[in-house]
Amino acid sequence: xxxxxxxxxxxxxxxxxxxxxxxxxxxxxxxxxxxxxxxxxxxxxxxxxxxxxxxxxxxxxxxxxxxxxxxxxxxxxxxxxxxxxxxxxxxxxxxxxxxxxxxxxxxxxxxxxxxxxxxxxxxxxxxxxxxxxxxxxxxxxxxxxxxxxxxxxxxxxxxxxxxxxxxxxxxxxxxxxxxxxxxxxxxxxxxxxxxxxxxxxxxxxxxxxxxxxxxxxxxxxx
Amino acid sequence: xxxxxxxxxxxxxxxxxxxxxxxxxxxxxxxxxxxxxxxxxxxxxxxxxxxxxxxxxxxxxxxxxxxxxxxxxxxxxxxxxxxxxxxxxxxxxxxxxxxxxxxxxxxxxxxxxxxxxxxxxxxxxxxxxxxxxxxxxxxxxxxxxxxxxxxxxxxxxxxxxxxxxxxxxxxxxxxxxxxxxxxxxxxxxxxxxxxxxxxxxxxxxxxxxxxxxxxxxxxxxx
Numbered sequence: 543x544x545x546x547x548x549x550x551x552x553x554x555x556x557x558x559x560x561x562x563x564x565x566x567x568x569x570x571x572x573x574x575x576x577x578x579x580x581x582x583x584x585x586x587x588x589x590x591x592x593x594x595x596x597x598x599x600x601x602x603x604x605x606x607x608x609x610x611x612x613x614x615x616x617x618x619x620x621x622x623x624x625x626x627x628x629x630x631x632x633x634x635x636x637x638x639x640x641x642x643x644x645x646x647x648x649x650x651x652x653x654x655x656x657x658x659x660x661x662x663x664x665x666x667x668x669x670x671x672x673x674x675x676x677x678x679x680x681x682x683x684x685x686x687x688x689x690x691x692x693x694x695x696x697x698x699x700x701x702x703x704x705x706x707x708x709x710x711x712x713x714x715x716x717x718x719x720x721x722x723x724x725x726x727x728x729x730x731x732x733x734x735x736x737x738x739x740x741x742x743x744x745x746x747x748x749x750x751x752x753x754x755x756x757x758x759x760x761x762x763x764x
Numbered sequence: 765x766x767x768x769x770x771x772x773x774x775x776x777x778x779x780x781x782x783x784x785x786x787x788x789x790x791x792x793x794x795x796x797x798x799x800x801x802x803x804x805x806x807x808x809x810x811x812x813x814x815x816x817x818x819x820x821x822x823x824x825x826x827x828x829x830x831x832x833x834x835x836x837x838x839x840x841x842x843x844x845x846x847x848x849x850x851x852x853x854x855x856x857x858x859x860x861x862x863x864x865x866x867x868x869x870x871x872x873x874x875x876x877x878x879x880x881x882x883x884x885x886x887x888x889x890x891x892x893x894x895x896x897x898x899x900x901x902x903x904x905x906x907x908x909x910x911x912x913x914x915x916x917x918x919x920x921x922x923x924x925x926x927x928x929x930x931x932x933x934x935x936x937x938x939x940x941x942x943x944x945x946x947x948x949x950x951x952x953x954x955x956x957x958x959x960x961x962x963x964x965x966x967x968x969x970x971x972x973x974x975x976x977x978x979x980x981x982x983x984x985x986x
Binding site for chain 1 (some may be wrong): 815816817824831834838841842850851854860861862899902941
């Protein structure tokens with residue numbers, strides 16, 4: 543049935559944030575239901591709403607979709623952000639998977655034990671600057687186009703700018719060796735739908751704070 | 765360019781095994797170039813063959829594909845194992861993500877300490893019986909078809925069989941409460957290409973033993 547997609551998650555970034563980004567980039571309005579108690583989560587399970595008892599959950603087009611990648615793939619496919627053919631999709635998938643690995647390090651970081659935090663932070667920086675960003679810098683330099691794949695905005699571009707901004711929050715100068723990515727960041731940020739999402743009052747969530755971490759632990763852990 | 769896909773990985777299951785399963789099920793012959801030493805891995809990296817310096821890597825159709833999910837998605841779509849439309853693809857994606865999570869847990873067992881192994885084995889069995897298998901049992905029960913999605917063999921079915929067999933290696937009677945999955949297992953195992961893959965002498969790899977674990981740790985330096 544038509545109607546806005548409904549996002550069910552904590553009131554914070556976590557694994558739902560890339561979904562918010564992608565819907566926003568596609569110009570799709572959505573609603574959000576925020577979980578802050580364990581009771582709400584247990585009710586979702588009892589109702590059979592969570593296929594594998596996990597979040598995120600997105601109600602969209604008559605489906606209760608779970609599994610972040612499945613949800614993102616569906617949105618990308620539906621809103622023409624997934625390339626024009628199988629090979630473009632393959633390239634988008636490879637880029638997206640790489641960025642997801644980097645982003646997962648950032649998602650998990652607040653939950654790492656205090657003694658591991660410094661090491662994990664250093665690893666995020668190392669991976670960003672040595673493993674991931676060089677790939678995209680090179681791709682943009684080689685084809686000289688505005689977008690990563692097929693000279694058209696795709697899921698890969700949206701995912702990349704999200705990751706760039708997230709790493710910059712921890713390391714403001716991280717793009718200093720990446721002129722193509724600096725220009726990319728400016729360009730993509732200025733696209734109307736994304737510019738709107740980057741403004742205050744949008745559904746974009748702030749970086750995780752202690753309250754967010756406490757809420758997640760309370761809801762998910764018995 | 766035509767020619768068989770070439771798989772680059774160590775001579776064991778790991779993250780490449782699902783790719784071997786899918787190619788085999790699709791009736792696609794493939795070659796394997798095994799990484800035997802650290803030098804083999806470093807050479808692939810310095811040649812620029814590994815987009816994010818990681819394996820699996822599969823050379824096919826003129827691409828050097830990395831990232832397991834990207835590779836699997838490409839193979840599934842190319843060989844008509846990805847449903848007929850976006851919604852069927854969404855269901856296949858959700859189901860695949862579930863079995864990937866379960867197999868991911870099982871894959872780590874050989875690399876853990878005896879104490880971690882015991883704890884995680886219990887968790888795997890609990891998750892298989894309470895979180896994952898009930899989903900697929902219910903799906904088969906609800907529509908009464910032979911396959912999970914769209915009344916046709918898909919990537920989801922192949923991955924589920926792989927997960928079932930891996931889970932049975934953890935606990936022999938793990939399917940005892942799931943009659944439809946037992947029937948499913950029998951049915952899918954008898955599909956000619958899959959039957960062939962399950963026979964001795966195929967490219968299917970055995971579970972990791974201590975020797976293999978030591979070998980992998982030396983190559984990847986952990």
